[in-house]
Amino acid sequence: MSSQRTRRRKAEQLRTLLETQSESIQKNVDHLNQARYEAVNRFERFEELRSEARKIKENSIEELPSLLETLQDQVEANGGHVYLAKDAEDANRYITNVAASKDAETLVKSKSMTTEEIEVNDALEEIGVDVWETDLGEFVLQVAEEAPSHLVGPSLHKSRDEVATLFNRVFEPDEPFETAEELTEFARDYLGDQIREADIGMTGANFILAESGTITLVTNEGNARKSAVTPNTHIAVAGVEKVIPNADTLQPFVELISKTATGQDLPQYVSMLTPPVESPTIDFDEPDAPLGSGDAEREFHLVLIDNGRMEMRDDEQLKETLYCIRCGACANSCGNFQHVGGHAFGGETYTGGIATGWEAGIEDLQTAGEFNDLCTGCSRCVNACPVKIDIPWINTVVRDRLNRERAPSDFEFLVEGLTPDSEETVDLQKRFFGNFDTVATLGSATAPVSNWLANLGPVRALMDRAFGIAPERDLPEFKRETLADWFANRGSTVPEATAERTVVLYPDVYTNYVLTNRGKAAIHTLEALGVHVELATPIESGRAPLSQGMIQTATNLAEDVAADLRPHLDEGRDLVMIEPSDLAMVRREYDKLLDADAFERLSENSYDVMEYVYGLLANGADINELAEVNDSIAYHSHCQQRTMGVDAYTEAVFEEFGVDFVTSDVECCGMAGSFGYKSQYYELSMDLGSNLAEQFEGTDRTIVASGTSCTEQLSTLFRREVTHPIEVIAPSGP
């Protein structure tokens, strides 16, 4: 299939989901996300426990082979059975054998993603076992014959009305169901019968304690409790990565999991079962005999699934995925997920940002490649993850691997001069955006002709065909005089010898070639506060190629930037940056791209321009040297800026000025670098933008944004000029 056709099909899939599921997903996911913020905010020990949980998972995966041995010995000593299945087929063979040996007719299940992964329901039904999902969300999907769209709320893409229509059609009640209460009551009674009659109960396991053979189940409905202890035979199915040492190491997870998953302080039920359990057997065929009085005995099987996990453990980049406790916080905090859900942002089984790691590990790269581009690297999931997985990085790594596997395109001749990331070929769309610095250099050198040319109809059509650049988008307008040109002609107005402080200002690609005014404003502001400014060489930070999964190109650029800045840092200059996504490169991603010393030096000496201004003012600089601000402001900070916690400085400076301002609280503007320019994602990007538009709807405030992408998106949404905060406070100057 041609790239353009692939892009059109992707756009079509997303459009359908936006029309059919988006409303319900947004409502439910947004609720979970807000509840998470509240639960985390009222829990003082969140960061401490996250670090602890991370450490426990790191150690457990490191020690996995010996933990598995301990676990197997202990479960067997307790009287249970353990089977280590190498893949789905192997697991299903064992499980169906157990079912056959018990002459099982029915099996009840509590919610388990791992059993979805191995598709055990199909295997059981093939041998004639009726399987019932007892989690109400899973039950809805079983009736609807659909796949889960979320790790925790599998059916949250369906509204109450849709569930009612479905149940009324399938179960034909005397009185049609209408309310959530009626639907819940019906499902509970219906499944209650199934649970009482079931021959086998199947559960997953959220955590498994090796030293005692205890499995931990987290539920709100109580269905896992019932499924585990009502039938005499209990089969628990879990990935090998669920094993941790003991009760002591369980504690942080018990306190974290529901806070990040649903915003509850604790889950309703945490079952910690050491099977076969002591609870008496329950024989509903002998209704009046005391529990446990028959001669039935409890039987327990623990089926541990490898299915690619041991290979993930040996993969330095994907290994982190195994720390995942499947709370879904990465999905809930993700702008794109909030709008299209897991049927687009997910693979065969798993959904959300972390799904890329899971699907690449247990399925293959191509499966992950189907949805991997929906991660824009906005990093809003980074602080949400209870085990500190760098989810954007996993997505970048998988994108990089996919790039290396691609076949060349017919339009290859158009990108001569745009470096591929290695000998292998990279998708042209990714190469175009990944080499945006080259595009900008050429565009600026030939401006304004390049700007006129680029906007001609036939050129836009070719850009769409070759690179997938949405024709609806305004293209950036390159300035003939770059910030670097301007500064070279003008020079510094504050001599270094007498300056209070000296900084090196980093001219990112947009500031240098497109949004030069914000660069000038930064220089005017800093100089007015007595700072000597040097301008670094305009070298792209590597953000553009990194966002396209071109890690090698990004690394080369990062090294060039580091080499260019080194002499400035040696002179004791502070590094000041305007574009938040580039600051995030220096503070976060350079950790992966540069050696430790170079990374630490850059990250420790880097400042957001408003953060720096805040520091200057706090240390006695005179605010009266800056502009008088009379406008009221609507401010949208930037996703990566918020992850770094830097947005607070812009707000603090506004407060210093006594500015009347409001701040948006959407996770993402929807533009996310190149994402909103790509024709297959344009509509989704605008759909995300509509939430931001709603927040500022009808405002007569001056709209201000920190990031380039946000500026472009807001300019499109409001059809007016959007500036950087520094432009609001900058005095005029030469």
Place this chain on the structure above:
Amino acid sequence: MSTSTVETFESSLKELNISMTRTEPANFEATIESLVSSPAVGVPLDSYEGLSLSNTSVETPPTPQLLKSSETGVTPVGKAIAEYGTLVLDSDSAGTEPVGLYPPHHVGIVRENDVLETVDSVGRHLESRFAAGKSSIFATGVSSTGDMGSLVEGVHGPKNVDVVLITDR
């Protein structure tokens, strides 16, 4: 255990819409009668010295029929966590787990000394139980679901929970 731990427990329970009734052993039976709805099923309180359900309307030992038809299930509670209002139900051969799960109303009996401050502080209790091959459940609030479009309480587990606190004096 300090008074403030119990106060924390009570206020955590209140946030979960669970009421706590304090009672001395002497008034235990009357307190139980005032809380349960008939038919009620219970677990014999062998481990609680001086307390018994035998002179109440609560039927023991539990049977499948009682699990299915009872309005109220009465069980002992191993430990409680004040910070979250959590009842630590210790599974046993008498049937604490199913009795605290099947009936729509659960009455948990907590001894004042068993109320601990945090999740951390029940760690030792859990460790020794697991080491002995035993199981426990943290139950916090009532069973609930959002899967049918809005929050509904009372799904596979209880819809209402009451706590009886046995005071020392």
